[in-house]
Amino acid sequence: MSTSLQILFFVAMVILCAKLFGAIAARLGLPLVLGELLAGVFLGPTVLNIGSFSYFAAVPDANAVPVAAVFKVMAAIGVVVLMFVTGLETDIAMMRRTVAPAFWAASGGVVLPMLGGCLLAHYAGFGWPQAIFIGTILTATSVTVTAQTLVNLGQLRSKPGSTILGAAVIDDVLGLVVLSLVIALSVHTSHSGGNGWTGIAITLARMAICLVLLFWAGPPVTRWVFRQASRLHGPHSELAAALTIGLLLAFLAEWLGGMAAITGAYLAGLFVAATPAHGKVTDDLRAMTNSFFGPLFFVSIGLEVNARQLAGRTGLFVLLVAVAVLGKILGSGLGARLTGFSNRDSLIVGVGMIPRGEVGLITASLGFAAGLVSPTVYVQVVILVLATTLVTPPLLKMAFPRGVPETSKTGLGEFPSLDELSGAVADVADA
Amino acid sequence: MSTSLQILFFVAMVILCAKLFGAIAARLGLPLVLGELLAGVFLGPTVLNIGSFSYFAAVPDANAVPVAAVFKVMAAIGVVVLMFVTGLETDIAMMRRTVAPAFWAASGGVVLPMLGGCLLAHYAGFGWPQAIFIGTILTATSVTVTAQTLVNLGQLRSKPGSTILGAAVIDDVLGLVVLSLVIALSVHTSHSGGNGWTGIAITLARMAICLVLLFWAGPPVTRWVFRQASRLHGPHSELAAALTIGLLLAFLAEWLGGMAAITGAYLAGLFVAATPAHGKVTDDLRAMTNSFFGPLFFVSIGLEVNARQLAGRTGLFVLLVAVAVLGKILGSGLGARLTGFSNRDSLIVGVGMIPRGEVGLITASLGFAAGLVSPTVYVQVVILVLATTLVTPPLLKMAFPRGVPETSKTGLGEFPSLDELSGAVADVADA
Numbered sequence: 001m002s003t004s005l006q007i008l009f010f011v012a013m014v015i016l017c018a019k020l021f022g023a024i025a026a027r028l029g030l031p032l033v034l035g036e037l038l039a040g041v042f043l044g045p046t047v048l049n050i051g052s053f054s055y056f057a058a059v060p061d062a063n064a065v066p067v068a069a070v071f072k073v074m075a076a077i078g079v080v081v082l083m084f085v086t087g088l089e090t091d092i093a094m095m096r097r098t099v100a101p102a103f104w105a106a107s108g109g110v111v112l113p114m115l116g117g118c119l120l121a122h123y124a125g126f127g128w129p130q131a132i133f134i135g136t137i138l139t140a141t142s143v144t145v146t147a148q149t150l151v152n153l154g155q156l157r158s159k160p161g162s163t164i165l166g167a168a169v170i171d172d173v174l175g176l177v178v179l180s181l182v183i184a185l186s187v188h189t190s191h192s193g194g195n196g197w198t199g200i201a202i203t204l205a206r207m208a209i210c211l212v213l214l215f216w217a218g219p220p221v222t223r224w225v226f227r228q229a230s231r232l233h234g235p236h237s238e239l240a241a242a243l244t245i246g247l248l249l250a251f252l253a254e255w256l257g258g259m260a261a262i263t264g265a266y267l268a269g270l271f272v273a274a275t276p277a278h279g280k281v282t283d284d285l286r287a288m289t290n291s292f293f294g295p296l297f298f299v300s301i302g303l304e305v306n307a308r309q310l311a312g313r314t315g316l317f318v319l320l321v322a323v324a325v326l327g328k329i330l331g332s333g334l335g336a337r338l339t340g341f342s343n344r345d346s347l348i349v350g351v352g353m354i355p356r357g358e359v360g361l362i363t364a365s366l367g368f369a370a371g372l373v374s375p376t377v378y379v380q381v382v383i384l385v386l387a388t389t390l391v392t393p394p395l396l397k398m399a400f401p402r403g404v405p406e407t408s409k410t411g412l413g414e415f416p417s418l419d420e421l422s423g424a425v426a427d428v429a430d431a
Numbered sequence: 432m433s434t435s436l437q438i439l440f441f442v443a444m445v446i447l448c449a450k451l452f453g454a455i456a457a458r459l460g461l462p463l464v465l466g467e468l469l470a471g472v473f474l475g476p477t478v479l480n481i482g483s484f485s486y487f488a489a490v491p492d493a494n495a496v497p498v499a500a501v502f503k504v505m506a507a508i509g510v511v512v513l514m515f516v517t518g519l520e521t522d523i524a525m526m527r528r529t530v531a532p533a534f535w536a537a538s539g540g541v542v543l544p545m546l547g548g549c550l551l552a553h554y555a556g557f558g559w560p561q562a563i564f565i566g567t568i569l570t571a572t573s574v575t576v577t578a579q580t581l582v583n584l585g586q587l588r589s590k591p592g593s594t595i596l597g598a599a600v601i602d603d604v605l606g607l608v609v610l611s612l613v614i615a616l617s618v619h620t621s622h623s624g625g626n627g628w629t630g631i632a633i634t635l636a637r638m639a640i641c642l643v644l645l646f647w648a649g650p651p652v653t654r655w656v657f658r659q660a661s662r663l664h665g666p667h668s669e670l671a672a673a674l675t676i677g678l679l680l681a682f683l684a685e686w687l688g689g690m691a692a693i694t695g696a697y698l699a700g701l702f703v704a705a706t707p708a709h710g711k712v713t714d715d716l717r718a719m720t721n722s723f724f725g726p727l728f729f730v731s732i733g734l735e736v737n738a739r740q741l742a743g744r745t746g747l748f749v750l751l752v753a754v755a756v757l758g759k760i761l762g763s764g765l766g767a768r769l770t771g772f773s774n775r776d777s778l779i780v781g782v783g784m785i786p787r788g789e790v791g792l793i794t795a796s797l798g799f800a801a802g803l804v805s806p807t808v809y810v811q812v813v814i815l816v817l818a819t820t821l822v823t824p825p826l827l828k829m830a831f832p833r834g835v836p837e838t839s840k841t842g843l844g845e846f847p848s849l850d851e852l853s854g855a856v857a858d859v860a861d862a
Binding site (some may be wrong): 002003004005007009011012015016018019020023025026064065067069070072073074075076080137229232233234235236237239240241242243244248250254255282284286287288290291292295306344359 | 434435436438439440441442446449450453454456457463495496497500501503504508545567593660663664665666667668670671672673674675678680681682686687692705715717718719721722723726793
């Protein structure tokens with residue numbers, strides 16, 4: 001037995017359960033993604049806990065790696081590919097028209113959860129540094145689940161859909177600014193003192209350099225790569241080029257810019273969407289994400305949490321979830337409403353921004369390492385991330401008018417011209 | 432920095448280099464697969480050694496896993512998916528007609544390298560137990576590279592192509608019989624004594640039970656799963672079902688039967704090929720293997736070896752490679768020739784059986800652990816596996832008549848009926 005053999009069985013179980021639970025959810029009129037997420041909860045420590053089965057828990061030999069750790073890394077590739085496809089399927093002309101609402105939705109969705117989480121935590125007995133950190137954890141949105149739900153509803157390219165995706169990119173930038181400020185402040189107020197502001201400056205400079213580089217060099221380099229790839233001998237060269245660009249920009253966003261890898265992957269998808277190869281590439285990648293990378297990522301979320309650990313500590317947790325959910329609905333919703341969205345579209349934007357993801361988990365683990373987040377709060381934050389992810393698909397489906405059918409295909413309309421893309425890129429860069 | 436971040440860059444580099452080297456090879460008139468294999472040699476310890484770059488060599492923290500180990504596991508999934516697609520693309524009617532030549536080609540290709548390797552090693556100064564073990568290492572064929580070359584040449588469904596694939600399955604069974612006999616003998620002759628023959632009996636029984644189970648239950652279960660999958664809500668359910676079956680049968684072949692995982696994956700592909708969904712599933716999986724799983728696996732082979740370690744020890748190595756190559760060309764070729772193949776088709780079958788793979792490496796590591804294979808010989812065996820894999824694509828291309836064009840598509844003709852499949856399955860089970 002080797003890790004390679006374990007993972008064959010593990011991945012087969014993951015795909016099988018994800019598809020079964022997804023199909024059951026769809027038959028009950030619930031979103032597919034909710035089913036795949038619940039498959040993870042079922043396989044994870046909350047119910048079955050397959051990671052602890054002696055077959056999977058065994059580490060074959062000294063040089064081998066645990067199957068759970070390998071799966072986690074594969075799921076991280078999965079979320080990058082998922083967000084890359086989301087970028088590919090974005091309606092860039094629509095996104096260009098929704099830059100202003102996206103900006104205000106992102107801002108409102110950062111301020112309100114921050115304030116609400118901070119006040120709630122302070123009221124619950126935490127000191128201000130801890131309370132501010134808990135507020136910070138509640139700010140960062142991760143829209144992979146929202147995007148997949150929008151795809152299933154055929155609404156990814158709608159006005160609120162485009163606003164949510166634009167707001168997610170801006171939210172990532174704002175969330176990082178807030179996080180670096182909070183860390184700098186907590187360093188400033190703690191004994192070591194001093195270089196907290198230098199830290200902020202470096203963080204912001206890295207992010208700015210990375211964003212400028214991506215928006216300036218990304219589109220022309222992508223076009224050049226695809227021109228070369230279309231001339232290469234060998235099958236599926238353009239698909240391979242697309243994957244390479246998606247993985248590389250995800251890497252650069254996090255490594256160079258300190259942002260979330262999924263933000264880089266999403267931007268890469270936008271750039272590739274403007275190349276002539278996008279149609280075939282999108283179809284092939286959808287097959288890969290629906291059958292392999294999607295199940296891996298959505299199940300991995302459920303595998304990470306153990307809802308049993310909540311027992312007897314539900315009070316603060318329920319209030320935290322309420323702040324996390326209402327903070328985004330009201331904050332992002334108001335931001336959209338103030339820029340002229342209808343009440344329903346504002347609600348959709350607010351609901352779409354609810355899910356927290358890996359950025360919230362990273363923030364929490366930074367605070368955990370710095371002693372600002374206790375183990376009890378850390379467990380609650382991890383389950384909060386799952387809870388916000390679980391409530392979003394059904395809430396989002398309810399927020400849309402009745403009669404929007406659950407469909408397996410995106411309504412791919414006209415694709416934008418390169419000029420439109422450049423315009424959108426310029427607008428985002430200006431914002 | 433985390434392993435997840437490292438792997439994004441690592442996989443991007445692997446896909447990029449594989450496609451570039453593949454395209455260069457194709458432009459020079461060489462097989463695509465040779466280019467992808469050489470990309471691994473280029474990235475591996477022989478030239479660049481990217482695994483030792485400080486960025487990839489660093490293990491982020493105590494809970495993290497090394498990126499190279501994760502990549503190895505992903506490549507193992509890759510080879511399973513590759514062999515599954517090979518099964519899907521097999522012409523089952525043709526395979527049914529080539530069961531007898533496949534059996535004799537497999538047998539000849541086991542006997543000759545075994546004898547040749549054993550005599551060469553004994554002549555070079557090894558004792559009989561060691562010499563027999565070295566001979567055993569040379570028996571096991573791994574036809575993934577051959578299959579990919581046949582796909583690129585549009586010859587996978589030809590008479591010699593089908594013979595090679597059938598012979599590979601039979602070779603895996605024969606190789607395992609020889610290996611268990613040799614291990615039992617070495618246990619028998621060593622101090623512990625006694626239960627060697629029990630070990631043989633158990634090994635053979637496991638394999639027989641697994642094969643009977645696969646051939647008896649595989650086709651009807653696969654049909655049933657696809658009937659259910661086609662009714663499931665949700666996109667790409669049949670593709671997900673295919674991947675699940677491929678991974679599960681690969682797992683069962685190794686876990687239950689003690690055979691190579693790729694043998695199970697190949698059989699799963701044969702079963703799925705007889706379902707109505709095979710066309711769409713094959714197209715989608717080809718996109719996945721050409722852009723992702725193929726580069727991962729072919730590059731991983733080159734990453735494993737360090738040709739520099741050969742320096743000053745080339746004498747025995749060159750002779751071993753010669754025995755490995757000629758043993759299969761003559762042994763498998765004669766087997767095919769004796770069952771009525773033309774000289775050219777016999778040559779193609781012999782050349783196609785040359786590549787050794789993970790079974791040879793596993794055998795070598797078993798012998799290494801048992802003290803029957805010295806570290807020097809072990810390094811040579813690993814490089815021998817790479818060498819046999821590298822020489823096969825160009826030799827195979829040369830063996831075909833001129834005018835066979837390198838193409839990106841398989842010549843998918845008529846697909847076999849279910850009756851034809853059952854017949855083929857019965858024939859293979861009888862053989």
